Amino acid sequence: MKIIELKGQTALLTGLNNISVIVGRNGAGKSRFLRDIESTIGQAAEFHIRYVSPERAGSFKRDGNVMTNMSNDANWIRNTRSKNQVNDFKSTSAMLFRDAETNYLRRLEEDPSIRDDHSRTFRNDRLSKINRLLTNISLEKSLSDYEFRSLVDDAVISPDQISSGESEAVALAAEILYFFDTLDAKKMNVLLLDEPDVHLHPDLQARLGKLIIGMLDEFADQIDRVAVCISTHSTPLISSLADSDYVSIGTKSFGVETVELKPASTELRKAAPFFGHPLSLALSQDAPLILEGEDDERVWQQAARTSQGRIRIFPVLAGSVNQQGELETFCGDFLSTLYDDPVGFSLRDGDGVIDEPLEHQLPIRRFRLRCYAIENALLTDQCLAVMGKTWKDFVAAAAQWGRTNATHRDIASVQQLIASPNRLRHTKVKNIRQLICAILECGKPWEVVVGQAIGALTSEDLDNGNMLVEYLDPTMLRDVVFRDAG
Structure with a gap:
């Protein structure tokens, strides 16, 4: 200064x-x-x-x-x-x-x-x-x-x-x-x-x-x-x-x-x-959910709002993978000193890792997304439905968009997406996440779309399975989203 x-x-x-x-x-x-x-x-x-x-x-x-x-x-x-x-x-x-x-x-x-x-x-x-x-x-x-x-x-x-x-x-x-x-x-x-x-x-x-x-x-x-x-x-x-x-x-x-x-x-x-929201656990029994970045935080804040109180978590922003590990240790020690039956969660990006679950560090239960990052969930049938569309609708709209935007800097990424057999589930799509909403003429931010889809999930979805459930991890959803069900 x-x-x-x-x-x-x-x-x-x-x-x-x-x-x-x-x-x-x-x-x-x-x-x-x-x-x-x-x-x-x-x-x-x-x-x-x-x-x-x-x-x-x-x-x-x-x-x-x-x-x-x-x-x-x-x-x-x-x-x-x-x-x-x-x-x-x-x-x-x-x-x-x-x-x-x-x-x-x-x-x-x-x-x-x-x-x-x-x-x-x-x-x-x-x-x-x-x-x-x-x-x-x-x-x-x-x-x-x-x-x-x-x-x-x-x-x-x-x-x-x-x-x-x-x-x-x-x-x-x-x-x-x-x-x-x-x-x-x-x-x-x-x-x-x-x-x-x-x-x-x-x-x-x-x-x-x-x-x-x-x-x-x-x-x-x-x-x-x-x-x-x-x-x-x-x-x-x-x-x-x-x-x-x-x-x-x-x-x-x-x-x-x-x-x-x-x-x-x-x-x-x-x-x-923790002291930033000191009454959350005492009044509503919220549990901390440690997240890697601000995008994840906004998604889960929206999910909690959409669920009208059913999803009782307080997102804790780590800022990086390294800090997420530090917070997992710190949260575990902190919660154990305050509560008789402490509970906390941590959710990491998939980052291309497939079928390698994380070990829990109780009382922190640790999970990994079954897709590259939370924005990949935007391409699931459930999130597309929030925008009033299907995957077939997106492919058609993206193809039309490509014909009129052939020199756009993200044209190759969009073409790769619509040609992908698994919707680039384990590939980074961060650079086109808001473009996906724009192509479908959806005025909502992508974080709102994904959060609303998560907040609308039901226990029947968990029992029967759907694309969004698989992207997020059924075990994580059972513990975090439906932890009071049944």
Whole structure:
């Protein structure tokens, strides 16, 4: 970091990192601390600083009055957000998101390294990041604006009809994306997020942390001029952020105006998945399911939601095969010290390995997918049915797509897939997983499709067998998905 401290009239934040987390009890003065910093250096020539207040009212839709206020007064946003309650916060976020789109497209036009990568689009790089925070709706671009659509029936939903948590998530994501897409290369860029966890479910809090880390990764070339400072009570958010080397943590106590930040420890990172959702086992008897990557995590989160409580697992993200092994050992020891009858699971990718089951490390029961990776399940009859199609439909649609996209970079992979006798069950298809949905004109993310298919499985499917059951491993499904059946 080029700057290692931020100083207000009385507040002092030292040991600044790219992500600086400030924790403390209610009444400790965290909000006042951040507002003091913002009001002191907010207009300093060497800083580009934005403050996001803790109470964020309104609806995520454009408002003419907000547009007028923003146009007439360059300090209008700063002045309104100096208070805890901001009535037009989300309307302002909607306006800023449109500005973020303009700035992103301008950057795409001016930067050949981005422009020449055809996978880089506003939809892929920005809109998809917001939609990864949502479960039942998606934010889509219409002819003149953005609109919310139901993932169930594709119906348009008014912004004031979506849940408070979804509304919060969209507004916060828009603010974060706008901040990064307006970075000033000549200044120190500081984003002050005051209790972003308010109104968010623990899963949403964790996903918000991953969004912030992902944006820092994208702007790694400017990393020494970016700082995101977050005050929070949220252990899921801290858990999500603690995986990153960008993160330092400090405590704000009542009457103490200096917060000294320290890098997140290895122990914190290992413990993070558990204290990040401390009531899950106690209240709903969820069991940890250790997974290798974020894709698997999103699939199983969707599966649990689709099952309406029947699948009682809490996905724990390892991040790599090596860390998955470490977490298996750590989870086993941890669970054994807390519970009389501990239970936990670990599910690894197949990675081309066939018929080599893993040995359990009780209380952790270890399984391996019977396909290359979780996205391969997208090609099973059950997942295709979620999209309203069959394998025959996909082959026909892919062939037609190939005739009109002969120069597409993934044409060879698609042709290999439709010619495969086993649908590339044990072959990597990661590069075409979303393309498969696009070819079938399915608007759902591939993770949602696979998760919904898993969540819809019944004990009859397990008894009679089907393609998805075989891809996932019947023994794993019996233990994890149907562990309370019978």
